[in-house]
Amino acid sequence: MSTAAHAPGNYSVSNPEQALKYAIQHFAGDRAEIIEGVITPMSPSWAHENAAEVVRRQLTPRLEALGLVSGSGNLDLPGSENWFIPDLAVVPAELAAKTEGALLPDQTLLVVEVTSPSNGETDRTVKRRRYGQYGAPIYLLLDRQQRECTVFSEPGRLGYQxxxxxxxxxxxxHLPGPFDLDLETDGF
Known part of the structure; x- marks a missing residue:
């Protein structure tokens, strides 16, 4: 057995994006995301969770009719240093049943983010832009600090149109198709 000290070397990672996403999946716990390369632990408040649940309850009848499910599973944004965990995402039930890892934003039908004092600006700007660039068809932003909600749709290269x-x-x-549902916002 050698007792020689390990000399520091010049190490490089061949794929930093892959290494960062591996670390978040295996060592950062269940609720952490990567936002523009920064690992961000999530610990939503009960009021935050309640807002997502209010949306989920209103969506449930339409989800069942359309063969969709909702959850807060991982979304990968390949080619970027982003790994998001939305407060709520809606995906086809068949896709969710066979996916063990992350989905891509363009595999969702709806992504919902609920702001908190610590992440409001991220949800308003970074996530709005990135979800649009990565093809999430509808992004619903529930801004608890501003007491307002916004529906973004028609994703494009620069964000939502x-x-x-x-x-x-x-x-x-109003949430556009396939939901075609008027969402009541008085429970947030």
Whole structure:
């Protein structure tokens, strides 16, 4: 057995994106995301969780009719240093049943983010832009600090092309197809 000290060397990682995402999946716990290369642990409050649950309950009848499920599973954004865990995402049930790892934003039908004092600006800017660039068809932003919600749709290379809102909490907000549902926002 050698007792020689290990000399520091010049190490490089051949794929930093892959190494960072591996680390987040295996060593950062169940609830951590990577936002623009920064590992960010998540610990939502009960009020935060309640807002996501209010949306989930209203969506459930449409999800069952359309063969969809909702959850907060991992979303990978390949080619970037981003690994998001949305507060709520809607995906085809068949896809969810056979996917052990992360999905891509363009495999979702709806992504919902609920702001917190610590992450509001990230949800308003970074995630809105990235979800649009990566093809999430609809992004619903529930801004608890501003007391308003906004529906973003028609994703494109620079983000979303269509913005419906912001609407103050307490008003009805329309989610476009395939949901075609008026979401009540007074429970946030």
């Amino acid at each position: 269509t913005v419906d809102g912001p609407h103050p909490f307490g008003t009805s907000v």
